[in-house]
Amino acid sequence: MSKRNMIAAVFFGIVAGIFVMSALLMHPFGELDESAMDDYIIENTQEETGANNGVTAVVFDYRGFDTLGEATVLFTAVAGVILVFRRLHDD
Amino acid sequence: MTKMSRIVQTITSIMFPFAMIYGLYVIAHGHLTPGGGFQGGAIVASACAMILVAFGSKWTMEKIKEKHLSIFESVGALCFIGLAFFGLIFGSVFFSNYLVGNEMLFGVIPMAGSTAADFNTGGVIPLMNFAVGLKVIAGLFAIVLVMAYATTKLREGKK
Amino acid sequence: MIYNLPYLAVVCLVLIGLYAVLFKRNLIKMIIGITLIESGVNLFLITLGYRKDSIAPIYTSSPGGIMSLPIPQALTLTSIVIGVAVLALMLSFVIHIYRHYGTLDVRKMGRLKE
Numbered sequence: 440m441s442k443r444n445m446i447a448a449v450f451f452g453i454v455a456g457i458f459v460m461s462a463l464l465m466h467p468f469g470e471l472d473e474s475a476m477d478d479y480i481i482e483n484t485q486e487e488t489g490a491n492n493g494v495t496a497v498v499f500d501y502r503g504f505d506t507l508g509e510a511t512v513l514f515t516a517v518a519g520v521i522l523v524f525r526r527l528h529d530d
Numbered sequence: 531m532t533k534m535s536r537i538v539q540t541i542t543s544i545m546f547p548f549a550m551i552y553g554l555y556v557i558a559h560g561h562l563t564p565g566g567g568f569q570g571g572a573i574v575a576s577a578c579a580m581i582l583v584a585f586g587s588k589w590t591m592e593k594i595k596e597k598h599l600s601i602f603e604s605v606g607a608l609c610f611i612g613l614a615f616f617g618l619i620f621g622s623v624f625f626s627n628y629l630v631g632n633e634m635l636f637g638v639i640p641m642a643g644s645t646a647a648d649f650n651t652g653g654v655i656p657l658m659n660f661a662v663g664l665k666v667i668a669g670l671f672a673i674v675l676v677m678a679y680a681t682t683k684l685r686e687g688k689k
Numbered sequence: 690m691i692y693n694l695p696y697l698a699v700v701c702l703v704l705i706g707l708y709a710v711l712f713k714r715n716l717i718k719m720i721i722g723i724t725l726i727e728s729g730v731n732l733f734l735i736t737l738g739y740r741k742d743s744i745a746p747i748y749t750s751s752p753g754g755i756m757s758l759p760i761p762q763a764l765t766l767t768s769i770v771i772g773v774a775v776l777a778l779m780l781s782f783v784i785h786i787y788r789h790y791g792t793l794d795v796r797k798m799g800r801l802k803e
Contacts, residue, residue, distance in 0.1 A: 444712070447711045447712065450711075451704075451707065451708065451711060454704075454707065455704055458700045458703065458704065459697075459700055462693065462696040462697050462699070462700045463693060463697075465693065465696055467692050467693065468692055468693055468694070468695055468696070468736065468739070469692075469739055469740060469741040470740075470741065471740060471758075474740075474758055476760065477738075477758040477759060477760055480759060480760070481746060481756050481759070484748075485639070485640050485641075485642055485748060486639060486642070487627075487630070488627055488630065488652070488653055488655065489627070489630045489631075489636075489637065489638070489639050489640065489651045489652050489653045489655075490561040490562075490651060490652045490653070490655050491561060491562050491640060491645070491647065491651065491747060491748040491749045492560065492561050492562060492563070492564065492566075492746075492747050492748075492749070493746030493747060493748070493756070493759040494564070494566075494746060494747075494759045494762050494763055494766075495560050495561050495565075495566050495655060495659075496561075496655070496759075497759045497760055497762075497763040498566065498763045498766060498767075499566075499654075499655050499658050499659075500625070500627055500653075500655065502760075502763060503614065503625035504625070505763075505764075505767055506662070506767070507610075507611075507614070508767075509767045509770055509771065510607055510610060510662065510665060512770070512771050512774050513665065513666065513669050513770060513774055514603065514607060514665075514669070515774070516669075516673070516773075516774030516775070516777055516778055517600075517603065517669045517672055517673055519778050519781075520672075520673050520676060520677070520777055520778060520781045521596065521600075521672065521676050523781045523782065523785060524676050524677070524680040524781065562749050563747070563749060564745070564747065568766060568770055640748070643748070644748055644749075644750060644751040644752075644753055645748060645749070645750075646749070646750060647749045647750070666770075670773075673777045677777075677780070677781060677784070680784070681784065684784075684788065
């Protein structure tokens with residue numbers, strides 16, 4: 440075991456311990472404390488947006504800016520991939 | 531990548547329209563059932579990747595150049611931003627839903643509670659679904675096509 | 690302790706991905722580890738929005754009852770698409786590196802000599 444592997448193993452053990460402790464100390468699965476924003480969305484989706492699907496209404500109407508940012512990320516990834524392979528392409 | 535045998539090419543040509551219609555159904559009914567622009571776009575892009583695997587990358591690159599695919603993707607992105615800007619002109623804020631309560635295009639408001647599915651509802655959401663679906667199809671297909679064609683050229687250049 | 694099982698599954702996914710990134714030498718195995726970490730984070734986002742005995746937040750022919758929260762599901766959709774974009778860029782860089790160095794071993798790269 441080289442020196443780098445031992446340091447990496449100590450770091451891995453510390454991170455694993457922190458993660459398992461915080462997973463056991465979280466609130467029980469299924470019992471939420473506050474959900475006021477989502478209660479408002481579930482009640483008023485059909486009259487404000489007119490869609491039957493709550494998730495699509497959140498993605499495109501209540502949080503449309505996040506979808507705009509995600510479309511930009513997709514465009515940047517496609518532009519980057521085509522840019523990397525441009526030199527092997529002879530026409 | 532090279533072509534596959536003739537049996538695989540025939541079966542792929544038969545299965546491709548069914549996969550594409552299923553993907554377009556998921557895109558179009560995004561405001562009624564689970565689905566939407568991103569999910570349906572991934573389904574159609576995987577059907578197009580099936581064509582690429584069966585017919586080889588040289589044949590596919592001769593039929594569909596990536597310039598046309600980039601034009602498709604730009605049209606989809608511009609339609610999405612254009613619909614948002616019309617919300618600024620007709621409504622009051624940037625992304626507002628100005629087609630609700632319209633009675634002409636997509637503006638019927640459904641009754642409260644659990645109803646049956648009416649396609650005429652949704653406001654500006656079905657149009658945005660089509661724009662984002664077009665963008666995702668063109669983007670994912672362009673990524674797969676460019677990578678496959680470039681590695682074919684690489685292997686030929688080494689031999 | 691059985692009622693916290695989804696959070697322990699998330700921790701298992703993230704730890705396996707972290708092990709693959711830290712202790713493996715092949716570049717492709719490290720990329721698989723990064724994808725595992727992203728899958729663990731997406732699972733964590735979805736399990737934060739569940740209420741007991743709830744149904745999906747869709748009104749079309751729904752059987753009625755409490756609905757689970759729709760906002761974490763929308764954030765997970767965005768996160769999945771961003772993960773795909775990052776994976777495509779990482780793989781194209783690995784192809785470029787292989788053409789230049791001839792090997793995929795990560796201990797043999799990174800020298801500034803060439």
